[in-house]
Amino acid sequence: xxxxxxxxxxxxxxxxxxxxxxxxxxxxxxxxxxxxxxxxxxxxxxxxxxxxxxxxxxxxxxxxxxxxxxxxxxxxxxxxxxxxxxxxxxxxxxxxxxxxxxxxxxxxxxxxxxxxxxxxxxxxxxxxxxxxxxxxxxxxxxxxxxxxxxxxxxxxxxxxxxxxxxxxxxxxxxxxxxxxxxxxxxxxxxxxxxxxxxxxxxxxxxxxxxxxxxxxxxxxxxxxxxxxxxxxxxxxxxxxxxxxxxxxxxxxxxxxxxxxxxxxxxxxxxxxxxxxxxxxxxxxxxxxxxxxxxxxxxxxxxxxxxxxxxxxxxxxxxxxx
Numbered sequence: 357x358x359x360x361x362x363x364x365x366x367x368x369x370x371x372x373x374x375x376x377x378x379x380x381x382x383x384x385x386x387x388x389x390x391x392x393x394x395x396x397x398x399x400x401x402x403x404x405x406x407x408x409x410x411x412x413x414x415x416x417x418x419x420x421x422x423x424x425x426x427x428x429x430x431x432x433x434x435x436x437x438x439x440x441x442x443x444x445x446x447x448x449x450x451x452x453x454x455x456x457x458x459x460x461x462x463x464x465x466x467x468x469x470x471x472x473x474x475x476x477x478x479x480x481x482x483x484x485x486x487x488x489x490x491x492x493x494x495x496x497x498x499x500x501x502x503x504x505x506x507x508x509x510x511x512x513x514x515x516x517x518x519x520x521x522x523x524x525x526x527x528x529x530x531x532x533x534x535x536x537x538x539x540x541x542x543x544x545x546x547x548x549x550x551x552x553x554x555x556x557x558x559x560x561x562x563x564x565x566x567x568x569x570x571x572x573x574x575x576x577x578x579x580x581x582x583x584x585x586x587x588x589x590x591x592x593x594x595x596x597x598x599x600x601x602x603x604x605x606x607x608x609x610x611x612x613x614x615x616x617x618x619x620x621x622x623x624x625x626x627x628x629x630x631x632x633x634x635x636x637x638x639x640x641x642x643x644x645x646x647x648x649x650x651x652x653x654x655x656x657x658x659x660x661x662x663x664x665x666x667x668x669x670x671x672x673x674x675x676x677x
Contacts, residue, residue: 511644
């Protein structure tokens with residue numbers, strides 16, 4: 357009995373030793389595939405998800421790339437440099453104010469030179485239509501600016517940059533004794549007017565027509581005043597000079613002309629009744645095919661800027677900003 361038990365134990369120990377020699381457990385531990393191999397092949401469940409997340413490339417961002425590219429393009433586009441000569445055709449009534457504006461502009465943009473052609477707006481429009489080269493046109497009325505647009509000589513949308521008002525001026529000693537608008541109809545008065553196409557000449561005639569609708573002046577008032585006209589001038593400065601020299605008894609000018617330093621002690625202002633008054637608007641624009649378009653736009657912008665408006669106000673203009 358004991359011998360049988362010993363024999364069975366010996367057999368059991370022998371079997372166990374044989375199993376250990378063959379690799380141990382009959383249920384092998386599964387091995388995990390390398391992450392790179394799993395990601396390439398698609399893998400199994402388990403460690404595959406982790407391997408896939410680790411090995412997936414960072415997605416590209418085309419929108420951000422496009423934005424950076426667009427920004428780089430904008431940054432690479434140079435702003436036109438303002439330099440060279442800028443030719444400005446401007447109404448004669450702007451002479452003093454624009455000359456000061458030009459000085460300030462040239463200080464702002466070293467290397468620029470502003471050249472003016474001051475005349476009646478109708479003359480300037482005609483010169484442009486005949487092919488005269490200019491960069492900027494500043495008119496004393498909309499009629500001539502719109503006419504220039506119709507001629508095809510304006511290259512930008514006109515903008516109003518100042519306003520003014522007509523007044524009557526007489527010599528400082530006032531030999532004809534003119535004290536009111538009604539006195540212009542007295543026989544023997546030597547009245548100087550600007551041509552009807554000149555803005556101030558047109559405004560003067562509007563004033564006379566308004567007064568003719570007032571019974572106290574009479575329906576023929578404008579006719580009686582115009583009968584006293586001894587000459588028609590091509591611009592406001594020419595008419596003003598004749599009165600300042602005593603060669604005429606009266607004329608219509610802008611308030612800014614009558615208060616200019618060179619004539620303010622030579623002429624006297626006679627106010628126009630408010631019910632007959634008109635407001636003069638001054639538009640400005642870049643000329644089509646301007647030789648210096650960058651300079652032209654810079655000058656227009658400067659006139660409309662706070663500094664340009666300050667100078668215009670100094671010379672008596674009503675500003676727009």
